[in-house]
Amino acid sequence: MPELRKDPISRRWVIIATERAARPTDFKHEAIEVNDLDRCPFCEGREGRTPPEIYAVRASGTAPNTPGWTVRVVSNKFPALRIEGSTDRSRLGIFTRMDGVGAHEVIVETTDHHTHLGLLPVDHVAHVIRAYLQRYRDLRGDTRFEYVLLFRNHGRTAGASLSHPHSQLIALPVAPKRVAEELDAAERFFGRHGECIYCALLEQEQASGARIVFGNEQFVALEPYASRFPFETWILPRTHEPDFGALRSDDETPLAEALRETLYRLHACLDNPPYNFIIHTFPYRGESRHAYHWHIEVMPRLTQVAGFEWGSGFYINPVVPEEAARYLREVPAPMPVGPVTAGRTHGEVGD
């Protein structure tokens, strides 16, 4: 019998279609296409092909926009939003508009063209996290911005046009709809129960254990009860904190470990699937901070989203979240990787 499950935060119903139950190997997805190494603007030695760098982790003594970096942040060459302009809104009858003001940056995660965030050493992923934090904290100073969206697209199906490992950041002059919905739900729950809904969720999930994928002292990775997508995974800090930007330096490595573990397990279980992940955090200038809890949502892109989903906000998920959690828990630990061999998944030597 299929089951209808309601997400307590978004109030979205999901059909868990148990009779179509699928195993990880049932999902045929595109192989991750690797762009031509010779033309990649994100490879080391081609720093001149991107806009100037905004931030980098570099070997001491190397100059900006030259080789010698480990992680590098640049403006997007084809930005969706522009940094110049005002955030004045104007009304056109029932419609509202403003200039497309914002920032659009690219976080190049490594010099290695062929690897993947789930295959890099934890120390390296911690550098990427620090790059996220530096940009997130820096952009807060621009009072025009309400929100910074940090996200990653892996594979063409997931919207990545370049395969060289990179994340993106978009600073927005308005708070996004999804975040506003989560804040509303969190505020409502807090009003009723005097508690953060994400803290309540974590408590219930840890008591049951059925949907937990991975945990360390600071972070938990789990399959949400009403997962929209097969193998959807959320990473939540155990301690209540609304703001990703408030991450303590002691927590950078545990977060890197949780993110890497999650992405590695998805990679191993689903044969390098396309995915998106998004950091959900409290808006720069929001109120009711007590109710919200920052987290990361990882969504493998294994099924087509069709008219039914668009039309209804319903989702049909053919994988029971408890089964997905079990598959991901059972992934054997990765071989210890050093910085040299990390992520040579295609049997090639990069750089």
Add this chain to the structure above:
Amino acid sequence: MPELRKDPISRRWVIIATERAARPTDFKHEAIEVNDLDRCPFCEGREGRTPPEIYAVRASGTAPNTPGWTVRVVSNKFPALRIEGSTDRSRLGIFTRMDGVGAHEVIVETTDHHTHLGLLPVDHVAHVIRAYLQRYRDLRGDTRFEYVLLFRNHGRTAGASLSHPHSQLIALPVAPKRVAEELDAAERFFGRHGECIYCALLEQEQASGARIVFGNEQFVALEPYASRFPFETWILPRTHEPDFGALRSDDETPLAEALRETLYRLHACLDNPPYNFIIHTFPYRGESRHAYHWHIEVMPRLTQVAGFEWGSGFYINPVVPEEAARYLREVPAPMPVGPVTAGRTHGEVGD
């Protein structure tokens, strides 16, 4: 300069990325794959390969589940929801669940394996509309159902697994999130302005004309001001009516004409693109009927929806809606088609 536009109903912001401005021919999409004719369960003469028919338009004297039909409705052989079961909800701490109760039907639109709703004669499309209406009205009698979602997926990218022209219907025991959001917005607007927001939108759009694609006496097709997708098109009845099921028989042919015109123009302008359309209507047992206005949303699937969109509820649309409307208005009228030659787009003779 890119522009941010806010949809007055969903309150979703969309980035209209004017500097990436694209013409219809810039969109590379998959060619619509045609399934093997010899194995198609929806072709005439293979009625035994589907569950028994629930409704059909048939030549007089022909028996159910035999050849002689024009439009045929059957249960989905692999339903997402099951007709047996109760709609009792149970709580598991902060989570809510119920049995996956519902109906999942397929409306086979024609015997012709190779055509498309946008290429069929208006009279034929009116038969399809009547099939929608018959099923929509019939399922209202099952008091477990709160909503019936009528939708169509065209092309594999849009989620269609069989290419033989068909629509789908899913009856749900809960009102979908998207519809609830629209109802909330409509109710709020009515409270403030004493008017239906869709009626206000239609009035403003008709006064401007810039985003209108097509109109007849009863229906208007237009590009929404804050279109999420390139060439997104909505079809709205000119007269205020919350309920698709209340369509007067005099309006069946005008609706068929508006739907066919819209789909034909998209087909001609964008070279047979994948698309979804969804009928948005008032829930069977909802309140505040005065505020809502049923309509159809057509979404060509030309761009990838990536992490940015999922994470934020923001969309980046590279086509200015006024430009899209102009392209669609300028599509030359189709050649008049008779029932025999309709839609032989692949130069083959079906059946």
